[in-house]
Amino acid sequence: MKRLVVITAGLSVPSSTRLLADLLGDAAARAVEARGVAVEVETVELRPLAHALADHLLTGFPTGELAAVIDRVRRADGLVVVTPVFAASYSGLFKTFFDVLEENTLDGTPVLVAATAGTARHSLVLDHALRPLFSHLHAVVVPTGVFAATDDFGSDGALQKRVERAAGELAALVAGEVGAPLRPAPSAAVTPFEQLLREAGGDAVR
Amino acid sequence: MLIAENYAKLQHLTDGRVDLMMGRGNTGPVYPWFGKDIRQGINLAIENYALLHRLWREDVVDWEGRFRTPLQGFTSTPRPLDGAPPFVWHGSIRSPEIAEQAAYYGDGFFHNHIFWPASHSAQMVRLYRERYEHYGHGPADTAIVGLGGQFFMRKNSQDAINEFRPYFDNAPVYGHGPSLEDFMEGTPLTVGSPQQVLERTLSFRDYVGHYQRQLFLVDHAGLPLKTVLEQLDLLGELLPELRKGFAEGRPAHVPDAPTHATLVAAAGGAKDSTVYAEADAVTGRSDR
Numbered sequence: 001m002k003r004l005v006v007i008t009a010g011l012s013v014p015s016s017t018r019l020l021a022d023l024l025g026d027a028a029a030r031a032v033e034a035r036g037v038a039v040e041v042e043t044v045e046l047r048p049l050a051h052a053l054a055d056h057l058l059t060g061f062p063t064g065e066l067a068a069v070i071d072r073v074r075r076a077d078g079l080v081v082v083t084p085v086f087a088a089s090y091s092g093l094f095k096t097f098f099d100v101l102e103e104n105t106l107d108g109t110p111v112l113v114a115a116t117a118g119t120a121r122h123s124l125v126l127d128h129a130l131r132p133l134f135s136h137l138h139a140v141v142v143p144t145g146v147f148a149a150t151d152d153f154g155s156d157g158a159l160q161k162r163v164e165r166a167a168g169e170l171a172a173l174v175a176g177e178v179g180a181p182l183r184p185a186p187s188a189a190v191t192p193f194e195q196l197l198r199e200a201g202g203d204a205v206r
Numbered sequence: 207m208l209i210a211e212n213y214a215k216l217q218h219l220t221d222g223r224v225d226l227m228m229g230r231g232n233t234g235p236v237y238p239w240f241g242k243d244i245r246q247g248i249n250l251a252i253e254n255y256a257l258l259h260r261l262w263r264e265d266v267v268d269w270e271g272r273f274r275t276p277l278q279g280f281t282s283t284p285r286p287l288d289g290a291p292p293f294v295w296h297g298s299i300r301s302p303e304i305a306e307q308a309a310y311y312g313d314g315f316f317h318n319h320i321f322w323p324a325s326h327s328a329q330m331v332r333l334y335r336e337r338y339e340h341y342g343h344g345p346a347d348t349a350i351v352g353l354g355g356q357f358f359m360r361k362n363s364q365d366a367i368n369e370f371r372p373y374f375d376n377a378p379v380y381g382h383g384p385s386l387e388d389f390m391e392g393t394p395l396t397v398g399s400p401q402q403v404l405e406r407t408l409s410f411r412d413y414v415g416h417y418q419r420q421l422f423l424v425d426h427a428g429l430p431l432k433t434v435l436e437q438l439d440l441l442g443e444l445l446p447e448l449r450k451g452f453a454e455g456r457p458a459h460v461p462d463a464p465t466h467a468t469l470v471a472a473a474g475g476a477k478d479s480t481v482y483a484e485a486d487a488v489t490g491r492s493d494r
Contacts, residue, residue, distance in 0.1 A: 055383050058383035059321070059322075059379075060321075060322070061322050061326070063388065190302060190306060190333065191303060191306065192306070193306050193309075193310035193341075196248070196306065199252075200250075200252035200253040200256075200272065201253070202249075202272045
């Protein structure tokens, strides 16, 4: 059973960001199943986690539902991430979630990036903001990102084509032979002391 | 070198009533004061302690490392009292390397056990205990563990909460974040009656096992001196109950923390560790 987590940073109800997230989540699930692989999809709204995220910034540790979500993201086989465009980039809420993840949390995780805005003039936010962010986090970003402006919804079906194409790319990674590497919680790893001594002496660069 | 000398000196002044607890310092601005780089923090802790460990145990040390000039034929003086160096605790919040270091040497491990969830302390202590056994110092449950903690108490728990809250709300680390209640639930912080502090403190054993030292952060959050002293009085009144509780259900094979006397006994008795110089070059005489 593969697990997909869809993360949406939409703020309003109903939210076009959530709408796009649902389109992508459904399409990704269908595309994984089409490859004969069972999959479950969980959608996470960041809005109810906003206070917990601000607390995490101040305390350095996650509480309650946020801790549970982070754990599920760590174990996910793939992510769909969707943000509204705020001030020419991802929203602060969206970025905060990825700011508080411990190092290595997304190592090798396939990620489909998506964004919404009022106009198509913001579409390069996918390539100028989201792609560099997830490259930095060592995630594997699928080639097709999905941007939806307000007038993409309910128009000629071009949006759905992009959704299907991106979902297919994500499914190929999620259902493929090469899964995401096992990511243990960082502090669980032990480095034997003899090795620490050698490293302290400069024999190996960490 | 300065630590080796000063703490050995302190042993002589206090008849051996000295432990040394080491912490790396985890704030960026501190390291440059000493001309160091925080990115080398772990490596510095590993190398510096390896040297300190030898300076106390070998009368004459030849040393070459990465972070200081080499030593040739160096003797740290005074020598440790009765030939037994002070007991050392390695303190760490989140560096498994330091737990590993404590385990390797068979030294004590101290976890600060404040500000963060207790599950984190439990994980670090478990790691230390496993590795202590791995390095052959004894079973995991005989490793030497210390914990921090923080309380604020008044006879009535609501009085404690009402009085502490304004300090908490503006305190370093705690302030302007989650509520007092959230922090009490999520971390070992206990604000309430002496009975509540007693019960909470005795519950720490449930997740770290029987342990040897409990330290408390009291002078924090801008509490006035008078209030801090009142807290110490209240703790003093609670101590007999705390000690009784800690002794309850404690297996006989779990040791107390080492003292100078037990360390000397373990080394086979006190030895005169004075280092006598060879005949000096001017007079040709030795004090031997």
